[in-house]
Amino acid sequence: MSPTTDLVLRIGTAVLLRVPLGARKALAGRRVVLDGNTLDPTTQLMLRSMKLTGKDSIARSPDVAHNRERLRQSAGLLTAKTAVGQVRDFEIPGPAGAIPVRHYRPDEGIGALLVFFHGGGFVMGDLDTHDQACRQTCHDAKVSVLSVDYRLAPEHKAPAGVEDSFAAYLWAVEHAVELGASAPDRVAVGGDSAGGNLAAVVSQLARDAGAQLPALQFLIYPVVDSTVQRRSRELFREGFYLTREAIDWCDSQYLGGSGLEAADPRVSPLLADDLAGLPPALVATAGFDPLRDEGNEYAERLRAAGVPADLRVYGSLIHGFYNMAPLGGGPAAAVAELTSALRAHLSRR
Numbered sequence: 001m002s003p004t005t006d007l008v009l010r011i012g013t014a015v016l017l018r019v020p021l022g023a024r025k026a027l028a029g030r031r032v033v034l035d036g037n038t039l040d041p042t043t044q045l046m047l048r049s050m051k052l053t054g055k056d057s058i059a060r061s062p063d064v065a066h067n068r069e070r071l072r073q074s075a076g077l078l079t080a081k082t083a084v085g086q087v088r089d090f091e092i093p094g095p096a097g098a099i100p101v102r103h104y105r106p107d108e109g110i111g112a113l114l115v116f117f118h119g120g121g122f123v124m125g126d127l128d129t130h131d132q133a134c135r136q137t138c139h140d141a142k143v144s145v146l147s148v149d150y151r152l153a154p155e156h157k158a159p160a161g162v163e164d165s166f167a168a169y170l171w172a173v174e175h176a177v178e179l180g181a182s183a184p185d186r187v188a189v190g191g192d193s194a195g196g197n198l199a200a201v202v203s204q205l206a207r208d209a210g211a212q213l214p215a216l217q218f219l220i221y222p223v224v225d226s227t228v229q230r231r232s233r234e235l236f237r238e239g240f241y242l243t244r245e246a247i248d249w250c251d252s253q254y255l256g257g258s259g260l261e262a263a264d265p266r267v268s269p270l271l272a273d274d275l276a277g278l279p280p281a282l283v284a285t286a287g288f289d290p291l292r293d294e295g296n297e298y299a300e301r302l303r304a305a306g307v308p309a310d311l312r313v314y315g316s317l318i319h320g321f322y323n324m325a326p327l328g329g330g331p332a333a334a335v336a337e338l339t340s341a342l343r344a345h346l347s348r349r
Helices: 003-018 021-028 041-052 064-077 131-141 160-174 194-209 231-235 244-255 292-304 329-348
Strands: 086-094 097-105 113-117 144-148 187-192 217-220 281-286 309-314
Touching (some): 021 041, 113 160, 231 292, 281 329, 309 329
Parallel strands (some): 281 309
């Protein structure tokens, strides 16, 4: 990103943060209505600002390092540094070496731990891009959070990220009490987008291995089927941050040369032969998200298999809203509801 573009985006974000919620609807302009949903005004203003600065997609460049840096910069604009009791970085053992993690502990917790896998198409994202989301989850849901910096493609093709994520979950179960959970069966898994995929896959691997099941799978607009272009992937292929071009690019980085097919359940957990016996799920999808339909379908298939699935559909929002809560408006309301639901689910467990 050029210095001028960076400055424009920073100024635009700072101005948006100061615009009263009541004025955002007028500033957003003509309402965007698609497939029965009306786009949230705060999100509409943000998308307009991103388009003006050429940052209207999570990945426009074929250069991996460039896209990673753009995501870090975008995340840095939405950092509120929500206060929590303690934050600590360290490393845990993994199948191919040490895995960096960041542990968040609330001031007063409910005795549960969320092992969190960040999004970014298996190619981008790190502990810093999702620091604010993890802080807010820890603070609002009153749960400890262990954020996992799993290996990324294309340097590490599938299933490297899956292997790191499963290893991190098993390690967390073994060290549950010292990480803030009252018992090993109080450890949940969760993540956004690609991270939601990893949480779903880890849940299936734990079941199949006869390991301790996660207390909950918290799936935030997860990618769960890379084989079918559902209607939402066509409807929202351009203009709503997660583009068809970006999805295809991430898939090629993650799967190209990996030896895994897109239909492998470690890539597309929706295609697993059997979903019975999995942990309860809290699933969130967005109305203007290409991944909306597959996320909804995964929740429906879980229910059909006898797995409790709490599906929350946020019709006015886009992919990535969980990281956009500092903007206020629709994203903030959705994240507040989700963290409250997460706390309720884990309190019952």
